Amino acid sequence: MNPALRTIGLGKSFGGFKANADVSLSVKQGARHALIGPNGAGKTTFINLLTGVLPPSAGTIWLNGEDVTYASQQGRVRRGMARTYQINQLFAELTPIETVSLAIAERQGTGARFWSRVGADSAVIDEAEALLTRMQLGAMMTRRTSTLPYGKQRLLEIALAMACKPKLLLLDEPAAGVPEDERHDVLDSVAALPEDVTVLLIEHDMELVFSFADRISVLVQGALFAEGTVDEISSDPRVKAVYLGEDAHV
């Protein structure tokens, strides 16, 4: 079986600066894979390369055995890749139900209909309602997004990505900035993601990584530094030196 995601020798340079160099990563189908690394390790660049925001300087990207190195952002979404953002990227003026229906309609190919009413298509609305309810947003789906509590907005981030029915979900620090009392909502929702969705978690928070991931890759200075199971990584002295050592400085 093809890996859900595979990069071969992926690299990105900005001028002389190598943000990513020779990253070869393989994420198994259905995996809960975490990508960790200290600040400035190139995690954000890597996710931008995967999603097609930036073109790579070297290497290739494979999604379920298909080369998507040069596919557009939308092309990758259609092939089953969805992402969330570390800093909320939502539609502040829309309601959650509209937000999620937008993505569902787009996926079903009805997003460009201009002569029917939003919400008239029950296939879209029912799915949106079910998804929002599952993501603990049931009570707020008709409120304007900008008025939702931050934790709920983080959940909407994930719900919006899930609305694309991804085979591979890239979670970029899902719990970043969430106040303590709303945090467990987000963690629960992440833990409850459907098993058939492969998840690549880009995270800073070790507690979240160790409780969630079954495999961890460590990115340091733009290159893959180590990879292994949770036990292997948490007991790897080199990782401790680089990663936790950096933490200790802070």
Added chain:
Amino acid sequence: MLQSNPAPQQDAKPVLGPAAFLKAKAAWRWPEFLFWISAFALILLLPNRHLLLNEIAILGLFALSLDLILGYAGIVSLGHAAFFGVGAYAAGLLTKYGVTEPVSGLVLSGVAAGFAGFLASFMILRGTDLTRLMVTLGVALIFHEIANRLDWLTGGADGLLGVAPGPILGRFDFDFAGTTAYVYSLTVTFLLFLAARRIVHSPFGLSVKALKDNRLRAATIGIAPNRRLIAIYTLGAVYAGMAGALLTQTTQFVSLEVLDFARSADALLVLVIGGSGYLYGGLIGAIAFKLMKDTLSAMTPAYWIFWMGFILVILVLIGRDRRMAGLARPFAPLLRLLGARRP
């Protein structure tokens, strides 16, 4: 501010299910009926002001077309008059060279303006607000220059003479009091408004709003931004072109004025007055604009432009939020019922 002052309809009533909520959001509200019934009632109520009312309807349609691209899609434009002008000249030339029936002339002019808008739309896809301002301004200037240079066709600075439209649908002749003109322009504006209203409440309309709100995210959930923007920009151009055609047909004249920068600025001012992003802003703004222009021009004929600038500066300085909170407060519930956003 919003959290301290939650929307009444959400607290007072039990929360609607999502399907019902979306349906209610797109449903007609009573002020809308009132607005359109009044507009049509003026045919009988103000028989002496049909010429002015006709101008208001046309300006309203033009501002509505700008609202589609600015208020919904967030595309800033300093040169929307380009498409108004294309439509106006197309209608004039069609009438002069054979197609005298106004409705067919209107449709063809809309097509011509839409084609121009389609071509121009490729230039507004990239870049920042600033480059869009420049590009739209540049396109309008080029059209102005073309109309000026092709004086054998357009009459250049003297304007196109000999535009004599026939009766509408072969039955209704234009009259001097402007009654036919007003009925015609209002009907066209109303029908195009209905279409626009339907479109902005459609999945397509929602996706355009999403693009304005957050283009980056819209792209990551699979919306191809360019196609949607091209479509809405073209639609806006069609509407603007039809407004231009209405002006030509009802005044039986076209001149370079239809392409003036001041016309683009007029539409912007109308939207500043009426508010953007809820379709009625252009229509309400057009009424206020024309009434103000009439009054102020009567007081100081040559210096209307001063007052126009003054109004712009003051309204912008006050800002949209405080405008809704202060000046427009008496009307705020009504405007909101028409679909205006709360500040």
Added chain:
Amino acid sequence: MLTILFDGIAYGMLLFVLAAGLAVTLGLMNFVNLAHGAFAMAGGYATVVLMNRFGVPFLACLPLAFLFSAALGLLFERTLYVRMYERSHLDQVLFSIGLVFMAIAATDYLMGSSQQNIHLPAYLQGRITIGGVGIGIYRLFLVVVCGLMALGLQWILAKTRFGSQLRAAVDDRRVARGLGIPVVKVFAITFAFGSGLAGLGGALGAEIVGLDPTFPLKFMLYFLIVVTVGGTSSLTGPFLAALLLGVADVMGKYLVPQLGAFIIYAMMLAVLMIRPQGLFARGR
């Protein structure tokens, strides 16, 4: 042929002085001031009034025009513009268009709508021949004055303390404030200086490009072209863009008059299509 080229260069230099202030407000302060031309017009009219009513010599008028427009700029910056810095570009555009309209009407009211003439002193009239090329003395004067201005500006921005304060204030307003840089003051001075330059340009240009109340609107696009084509990351870009625009405009109007203004419009659109950040901007 070379005469036309030289005319174009002089015209381009003039455009640079006219637009330099805009390049600073737009590029450095990120403020879209479409009313920039109104300050240029103010300088032009100040010169006309000083020369024709009070008999002030032309050369003495130039610094006065600068001061007049700078004072006007300072006044408007402190009272109105300062409220618009944090607004969206659209708001800034609408606001400054409003100002343009008011300026046009006010000038029309005060000065009449006709073209104003400036009578150049005799020593700036006529032409000389250098190496077989006929050169208007006033054009030469323009090139020298504007060239000095350009060099002076570059020096101020790159070498002086004020220049580095300005660059810091622009990079990050909050950090600059934290470093004790008087951001508000720096912006006000910059705005006033830019307006003053425009006023000087208006005074110098009245002879070449004419002066009537619609001046701010007529040249709005030219200024914007200089700034957007030149890019806003430095003054060198706008300078080269102004030269290019000047030469293209003069040459175009002379060689293919039937195309008129198409050449520069088309040029602008082409540049915006290919390099939205500006022709001379450094790639990001």
